[in-house]
Amino acid sequence: MYTAVQIDSNMTLEEALAEIEIPRHIRELLKIVTISYVSFDDHIHEGQLVVHKNIADDVVEIFSAISKTGFPIHHAIPIVKYHWDDEASMSDNNTSAFNYRVIHGTSNLSNHSLGLAIDINPLFNPCYAIDGSVQPALGKYEPSKAGTIRPDDEIVSIFTSRGWRWLGHRERKDWQHFDKVDAV
Numbered sequence: 001m002y003t004a005v006q007i008d009s010n011m012t013l014e015e016a017l018a019e020i021e022i023p024r025h026i027r028e029l030l031k032i033v034t035i036s037y038v039s040f041d042d043h044i045h046e047g048q049l050v051v052h053k054n055i056a057d058d059v060v061e062i063f064s065a066i067s068k069t070g071f072p073i074h075h076a077i078p079i080v081k082y083h084w085d086d087e088a089s090m091s092d093n094n095t096s097a098f099n100y101r102v103i104h105g106t107s108n109l110s111n112h113s114l115g116l117a118i119d120i121n122p123l124f125n126p127c128y129a130i131d132g133s134v135q136p137a138l139g140k141y142e143p144s145k146a147g148t149i150r151p152d153d154e155i156v157s158i159f160t161s162r163g164w165r166w167l168g169h170r171e172r173k174d175w176q177h178f179d180k181v182d183a184v
């Protein structure tokens with residue numbers, strides 16, 4: 001049976017980087033990639049991520065591998081759709097990569113600022129800070145729920161076998177976060 005692919009996002013890089021000032025040397029590192037995934041409606045969707053050009057092919061292959069496992073991705077839309085409001089994007093369970101921002105609770109630029117990090121289904125895989133605060137505020141980690149990342153899930157090994165880190169097992173539990181910091 002043929003079912004049409006649902007298009008969740010179809011932007012140019014220029015559209016995806018609108019509304020904010022991004023230093024030119026960073027802008028030049030970024031690419032927009034189209035990824036396929038199975039969403040919670042069991043249909044194949046196509047979304048987009050803005051990532052560092054060095055990991056662009058890697059990211060497309062990773063999401064292709066994830067879709068074969070059936071792990072659902074709610075949707076992936078560049079964060080400009082949420083006017084660069086990370087809390088709004090996370091609350092909408094949106095999977096995203098590039099965002100020109102600092103690490104929550106610090107003044108350090110996040111790995112998301114170079115497009116080297118991806119947050120997956122963040123409403124289901126929130127970040128628990130050491131001080132006990134949760135991002136997004138309504139996020140809840142319930143391992144039995146589909147789309148939640150558990151330590152022995154294939155999605156984790158798909159990333160880590162390609163040299164990515166997962167921050168779900170750190171002291172500051174950032175269940176949603178994968179990055180590849182040594183790609184530059």
Ligand SMILES: [Zn+2]
Binds near residue numbers: 118119
């Ligand atoms: Zn992250």
